[in-house]
Amino acid sequence: xxxxxxxxxxxxHDAHVHVHRDDYGAKMGMWLFLFTELLLFGGLFILYMAYRxxxxxxxxxxxxxxxxxxxxxxxxxxxxxxxxxxxxIVALQRKNVQASIFWLVTTIVFALGFMVVKYFEWSDxxxxxxxxxxxxxxxxxxxxxxxxxxxxxxxxxHGLHVIIGVGLLTAMLIxxxxxxxxxxxxxxxxxxxxxxxLVDLIWIFLFPLFYLLH
Amino acid sequence: xxxxxxxxxxxxxxxxxxYKGKYSGIAGWLLSVDxxxxxxxxxxxMVTFFLIGMTLGFFMRLxxxxxxxxxxxxxxYNALFTLHGIIMIFLVIIPGIPAGFGNFFLPIxxxxxxxxxxxxxxxxxxxxxxxxLMAVVSLFVGGGPIDTGWTFYAPYSIRTxxxxxxxxxxxxxxxxxxxLTGLNxxxxxxxxxxxxxxxxxxxxxxxxLYSTAWIQIIGTPVIGITIILVMLERAFGIGxxxxxxxxxxxxxxxxxxxxxxxxxxxxxxxxMGVVSEIIPTFCRKTIFGYGAIAMSxxxxxxxxxxxxxxxxxxxxxxDEARWIYSFLTFIxxxxxxxxxxxxVATMHKASIxxxxxxxxxxxxxxxFSIGGLTGLVLGSLATDVHLHDTYFVVAxxxxxxxxxxxxxxxxxxxxxFPKMFGRMYNxxxxxxxxxxxxxxxxxxxxxxxxxxxLGMPRRYYDYLPEFQDLHRFATVGSWxxxxxxxxxxxxxIVALRKGDKAPANPWGGMTLEWTVPSPPPLTNFTKIPTxxxxxxxxxxxxxxxxxxx
Ligand code: HEM
Numbered sequence: 104x105x106x107x108x109x110x111x112x113x114x115x116h117d118a119h120v121h122v123h124r125d126d127y128g129a130k131m132g133m134w135l136f137l138f139t140e141l142l143l144f145g146g147l148f149i150l151y152m153a154y155r156x157x158x159x160x161x162x163x164x165x166x167x168x169x170x171x172x173x174x175x176x177x178x179x180x181x182x183x184x185x186x187x188x189x190x191x192i193v194a195l196q197r198k199n200v201q202a203s204i205f206w207l208v209t210t211i212v213f214a215l216g217f218m219v220v221k222y223f224e225w226s227d228x229x230x231x232x233x234x235x236x237x238x239x240x241x242x243x244x245x246x247x248x249x250x251x252x253x254x255x256x257x258x259x260x261h262g263l264h265v266i267i268g269v270g271l272l273t274a275m276l277i278x279x280x281x282x283x284x285x286x287x288x289x290x291x292x293x294x295x296x297x298x299x300x301l302v303d304l305i306w307i308f309l310f311p312l313f314y315l316l317h
Numbered sequence: 318x319x320x321x322x323x324x325x326x327x328x329x330x331x332x333x334x335x336y337k338g339k340y341s342g343i344a345g346w347l348l349s350v351d352x353x354x355x356x357x358x359x360x361x362x363m364v365t366f367f368l369i370g371m372t373l374g375f376f377m378r379l380x381x382x383x384x385x386x387x388x389x390x391x392x393x394y395n396a397l398f399t400l401h402g403i404i405m406i407f408l409v410i411i412p413g414i415p416a417g418f419g420n421f422f423l424p425i426x427x428x429x430x431x432x433x434x435x436x437x438x439x440x441x442x443x444x445x446x447x448x449x450l451m452a453v454v455s456l457f458v459g460g461g462p463i464d465t466g467w468t469f470y471a472p473y474s475i476r477t478x479x480x481x482x483x484x485x486x487x488x489x490x491x492x493x494x495x496x497l498t499g500l501n502x503x504x505x506x507x508x509x510x511x512x513x514x515x516x517x518x519x520x521x522x523x524x525x526l527y528s529t530a531w532i533q534i535i536g537t538p539v540i541g542i543t544i545i546l547v548m549l550e551r552a553f554g555i556g557x558x559x560x561x562x563x564x565x566x567x568x569x570x571x572x573x574x575x576x577x578x579x580x581x582x583x584x585x586x587x588x589m590g591v592v593s594e595i596i597p598t599f600c601r602k603t604i605f606g607y608g609a610i611a612m613s614x615x616x617x618x619x620x621x622x623x624x625x626x627x628x629x630x631x632x633x634x635x636d637e638a639r640w641i642y643s644f645l646t647f648i649x650x651x652x653x654x655x656x657x658x659x660x661v662a663t664m665h666k667a668s669i670x671x672x673x674x675x676x677x678x679x680x681x682x683x684x685f686s687i688g689g690l691t692g693l694v695l696g697s698l699a700t701d702v703h704l705h706d707t708y709f710v711v712a713x714x715x716x717x718x719x720x721x722x723x724x725x726x727x728x729x730x731x732x733x734f735p736k737m738f739g740r741m742y743n744x745x746x747x748x749x750x751x752x753x754x755x756x757x758x759x760x761x762x763x764x765x766x767x768x769x770x771l772g773m774p775r776r777y778y779d780y781l782p783e784f785q786d787l788h789r790f791a792t793v794g795s796w797x798x799x800x801x802x803x804x805x806x807x808x809x810i811v812a813l814r815k816g817d818k819a820p821a822n823p824w825g826g827m828t829l830e831w832t833v834p835s836p837p838p839l840t841n842f843t844k845i846p847t848x849x850x851x852x853x854x855x856x857x858x859x860x861x862x863x864x865x866x
Contacts, residue, residue: 132501245562
């Protein structure tokens with residue numbers, strides 16, 4: 104049997120009297136899940152690559168439509184939020200629950216800030232009719248149509264992950280307040296942090312691919 | 318475990334059916350996180366879906382009784398084969414052995430009390446059920462039943478007027494369920510093995526589940542994203558698969574098969590694991606080439622992720638790509654062959670007890686070999702161009718999926734039935750049913766090989782008059798086979814209610830599930846066992862089996 108799997112009958116639920124706690128296993132599960140997330144986005148990156156090769160010039164033209172400073176601001180926001188996430192975990196490990204909560208809330212605020220910027224960005228594009236089947240897009244070349252098709256899909260799916268992340272971090276906040284996640288049981292927070300870093304990491308690839316390569 | 322009333326000394330124990338948890342009655346099942354109950358819930362759902370899919374197949378064969386329209390028009394036929402495919406693939410055979418038997422036996426076989434994440438396990442079952450229900454509901458909403466075939470090829474899936482988004486969403490959710498099960502199993506195998514149970518002392522069924530779980534984790538996300546893209550394409554017109562907007566439908570095929578080919582190994586590897594359990598038990602002999610069998614599972618899992626292009630030989634690919642895929646396809650035959658030869662070698666000079674599960678395995682080896690060898694015919698470029706999209710392909714995949722996995726699913730059902738339900742079934746009736754199934758199966762599907770070779774295309778509700786005799790013969794075969802299946806299932810249902818009580822180890826198996834009572838107690842073991850020997854070392858049989866766990 105695993106070395107750090109401990110049995111705590113006190114935590115039993117349902118018919119199970121033998122619920123065990125296995126921090127290492129929990130993290131392993133999370134890593135495997137993140138791996139599947141990478142593969143999910145991987146399919147999209149492959150598509151991006153295939154179409155970029157096919158429509159190289161039109162992709163370059165289309166990329167000029169995106170506002171680098173908006174993407175840049177969002178990159179800074181997400182990177183900083185990864186830092187605050189780590190600070191929250193470290194604070195909890197060092198038994199400073201108040202600080203942990205503070206940094207967690209900061210992370211959530213950053214995440215919401217990211218979505219706000221995203222909102223303005225997308226509505227600006229919509230305003231110009233640049234959305235799938237939109238009047239501003241259908242005038243353009245096929246390569247540009249695909250570019251924006253991928254842009255909306257990939258940043259949209261990423262945005263969805265940010266929203267899920269906000270939900271997850273909020274759930275952690277509640278758990279900490281209820282003392283379910285605490286200095287001697289911080290793996291759930293660590294797992295949420297891993298997820299959050301993944302969201303960050305994917306953005307780090309999306310940003311140059313869409314905003315910088317013209 | 319002090320407050321656990323599950324085991325009350327000297328063999329009197331409360332099995333997991335009678336254990337009183339927090340909830341009782343139906344809620345005791347629907348809210349239970351016990352891997353055994355979840356496994357059984359999967360089994361019941363799957364057998365039900367199988368019977369529905371079988372009924373659809375029955376009606377398709379009726380339609381093909383004579384030329385022209387018999388009982389349904391072309392649109393209905395299109396809907397039927399699509400549904401039949403979706404049900405059999407996504408609801409029966411992919412969850413199939415891992416979710417059903419895997420859930421029940423993986424923890425017991427490695428000497429654990431449950432899987433690593435019991436709640437997640439229940440969540441997977443709910444996702445599976447929701448996905449199944451959505452697939453059913455999709456028949457009655459929007460433009461009616463989906464008619465794209467189970468492969469959802471773009472651009473047709475973007476254009477057809479039938480309801481596509483809902484069944485796709487269903488497939489996505491089912492995929493998610495499959496990923497979570499895979500993740501759970503990998504972690505369980507790494508974390509919860511009993512003391513002494515090293516990787517190379519694990520039963521081969523566990524090995525096969527482990528390899529399968531990895532394919533589930535690696536492959537399924539890719540189809541997830543592909544499905545999302547088709548949904549977005551239909552809903553908003555993002556253009557990636559739509560030629561009118563500059564997209565490339567061939568890319569859909571690539572992304573689809575990147576998952577769906579490895580998925581056929583998700584279907585077959587667990588079945589091979591079950592075979593590797595049944596053969597040593599009924600030969601009372603160590604399996605020949607344990608390491609080779611375990612490693613060949615991993616090899617299949619690995620090479621299997623690289624051969625998806627062989628579904629697309631006629632779709633438009635460069636010649637280099639085609640011969641590389643063809644070559645890799647032949648390579649997969651090697652680890653598969655390793656397994657077959659090792660099984661047969663195990664039987665050499667063994668004192669074989671030909672009980673029902675073993676006979677199912679014999680049928681499997683016969684049918685699966687035909688399926689595998691005809692796979693090579695399809696894997697070579699020249700012959701595939703002739704046979705692509707004909708009944709030859711339909712025959713091939715029924716031989717491997719049905720003759721392979723489903724027959725082993727039934728074998729597993731007969732092998733573990735006493736353990737799961739604590740009852741014995743009538744083996745004479747079971748054997749008769751098996752004989753009917755094998756005869757009917759070959760009448761039905763071997764005829765398909767001939768039809769395909771002669772040029773009968775798949776997915777048609779009608780055919781040229783010269784094919785009529787063969788089609789009739791096949792349809793009669795389908796009746797014989799279905800009769801066999803019904804007899805088999807009725808026999809098991811009768812056994813559930815009236816069967817004799819099963820002993821703990823009716824077949825003389827050596828893996829850990831045979832050391833616990835039938836049906837097992839809630840926590841499987843009174844005391845977590847310490848493992849000393851490999852799973853099939855029959856020279857230590859007495860010591861292992863009589864060891865009170
Ligand atoms: C139980 C009895 C079964 C019968 C009578 C049956 C019969 C058929 C028939 C007549 C077709 C349509 C051929 C065509 O027109 O192209 C078909 C297609 C198919 N069957 Fe079965 N089948 C059975 C079991 C299974 C099983 C167990 C599986 C898989 C586990 C399976 C998987 C499929 C698939 C994937 C297709 C292709 C659907 C498509 O073209 O999209 N079938 N089957």
